[in-house]
Amino acid sequence: MSAxxxxxxxxxxxxxxxxxxxxxxxPVTARAETPVxxxxxxxxxxxxxxxxxxxxxxxxxxxxxxxxxxxxGLDVYGLDGRRLQHLAAPPAPGADAAPGRFNNxxxxxxxxxxxxxxxxxxxxxxxxxxxxxxxxxxxAVAAGRAPLRxxxxxxxxxxxxxxxxxxxxxxxxxxLAAYRDGDDAYVVVSQRERSxxxxxxxxDRGGRVGYRTESTLDLPTSFALPGGTSWRPCADxxxxxxxxxxxxxxxxxxxxxxxxxxxxxxxxxxDEEFERPELLDRVxxxxxxxxxxxxxxxxVLDTAHDPGLGGEHLSADAEGVTxxxxxxxxxxxxxxxxxxxxxAVYAREGDHAYLGSFAVTDGTATxxxxxxxxxxxxxxxxxxxxxxxxxxxxxxxxxxADGDREGTNFKFTRWDAVAxxxxxxxxxxxxxxxxxxxx
Numbered sequence: 001m002s003a004x005x006x007x008x009x010x011x012x013x014x015x016x017x018x019x020x021x022x023x024x025x026x027p028v029t030a031r032a033e034t035p036v037x038x039x040x041x042x043x044x045x046x047x048x049x050x051x052x053x054x055x056x057x058x059x060x061x062x063x064x065x066x067x068x069x070x071x072x073g074l075d076v077y078g079l080d081g082r083r084l085q086h087l088a089a090p091p092a093p094g095a096d097a098a099p100g101r102f103n104n105x106x107x108x109x110x111x112x113x114x115x116x117x118x119x120x121x122x123x124x125x126x127x128x129x130x131x132x133x134x135x136x137x138x139x140a141v142a143a144g145r146a147p148l149r150x151x152x153x154x155x156x157x158x159x160x161x162x163x164x165x166x167x168x169x170x171x172x173x174x175x176l177a178a179y180r181d182g183d184d185a186y187v188v189v190s191q192r193e194r195s196x197x198x199x200x201x202x203x204d205r206g207g208r209v210g211y212r213t214e215s216t217l218d219l220p221t222s223f224a225l226p227g228g229t230s231w232r233p234c235a236d237x238x239x240x241x242x243x244x245x246x247x248x249x250x251x252x253x254x255x256x257x258x259x260x261x262x263x264x265x266x267x268x269x270x271d272e273e274f275e276r277p278e279l280l281d282r283v284x285x286x287x288x289x290x291x292x293x294x295x296x297x298x299x300v301l302d303t304a305h306d307p308g309l310g311g312e313h314l315s316a317d318a319e320g321v322t323x324x325x326x327x328x329x330x331x332x333x334x335x336x337x338x339x340x341x342x343x344a345v346y347a348r349e350g351d352h353a354y355l356g357s358f359a360v361t362d363g364t365a366t367x368x369x370x371x372x373x374x375x376x377x378x379x380x381x382x383x384x385x386x387x388x389x390x391x392x393x394x395x396x397x398x399x400x401a402d403g404d405r406e407g408t409n410f411k412f413t414r415w416d417a418v419a420x421x422x423x424x425x426x427x428x429x430x431x432x433x434x435x436x437x438x439x
Contacts, residue, residue, distance in 0.1 A: 061383020
């Protein structure tokens with residue numbers, strides 16, 4: 001569906017019937033974590049954000065976790081959390097230009113590159129408004145060498161900006177999710193400070209990875225309320241309600257996108273086009289009046305006049321989204337409820353019923369997860385450490401703190417530990433879906 005076909009969408013949203021309020025999030029603890037990175041000059045301006053898991057084709061226990069560090073670039077970790085490789089973001093091309101800034105990462109398995117099936121890590125470069133691609137070499141993993149190398153085509157154009165001057169204004173590429181459809185590979189990219197999504201098809205350009213635009217979708221920026229009024233989500237002047245966290249159901253080709261101050265959307269992807277969006281759940285703050293405090297440069301919610309139109313399961317911002325695939329359409333959609341440090345779980349099938357929430361809390365080996373931006377889940381066994389699947393979550397407040405430095409990292413949690421924490425345990429299904437073979 002084109003952007004122009006959605007002009008009347010805000011008045012015609014479909015929302016799944018609310019379910020009774022869930023109990024408090026159930027607690028789980030992480031098994032491992034990555035080194036803390038710091039968003040200051042001494043730390044290389046590294047700020048962990050979004051993870052992806054690459055499954056090794058011959059020895060799953062040797063699989064990798066790849067994490068974005070914004071201006072700090074990209075890190076590659078083993079399943080014990082140890083850093084195996086670091087890749088820098090591209091430098092600024094000029095004195096007044098923005099440097100590369102890696103926001104989100106996802107995996108494409110078996111992309112045909114220069115006549116060979118190649119696994120790719122694809123990254124949204126928010127700083128330069130490009131998509132970067134990195135080939136993953138299983139032989140290098142086995143030999144203990146650095147496994148990723150940049151295979152981005154030199155001529156890739158900005159995803160959203162019409163010129164390099166617009167790139168430097170930074171309404172650029174933001175969230176990213178990838179999927180395959182047969183031999184073709186696609187990425188969905190969101191735009192920073194806007195409500196626009198763009199569907200790109202990856203292509204081989206002489207042994208390097210490029211892309212072309214297939215479809216564009218503008219999500220609503222204002223919403224009709226009862227009584228004939230309308231509401232715009234809280235935002236800084238000139239900004240629109242953006243999307244960052246996204247995931248694609250690899251079997252059904254359905255996009256789940258978290259519009260941070262609005263809620264969780266479901267969008268079918270059919271014939272390389274976005275179909276009509278459906279709002280599955282709203283954040284608690286939906287519909288609440290607000291004012292902008294120019295002195296503090298922040299929005300102030302008027303909670304005393306909350307009309308009660310919001311949901312019960314997501315506290316703004318709605319962030320990282322990931323899909324757990326089970327047999328015959330079963331499984332789960334997980335979304336980070338950043339405002340209360342929890343993760344909401346919805347059924348993957350049917351009306352996407354809300355099933356409960358969990359929080360990654362302090363344990364003996366790791367601290368808990370706060371303000372999580374990104375998450376990813378893998379159902380297949382990954383060696384002795386994660387024999388029934390792995391959930392990786394960004395931690396926006398890694399502790400213990402190093403003075404006033406802002407520390408972040410990634411936490412690794414056994415999926416079966418998450419599943420068993422629920423009063424009615426979630427499914428653990430290690431056989432019915434293989435992320436390496438999904439299309």
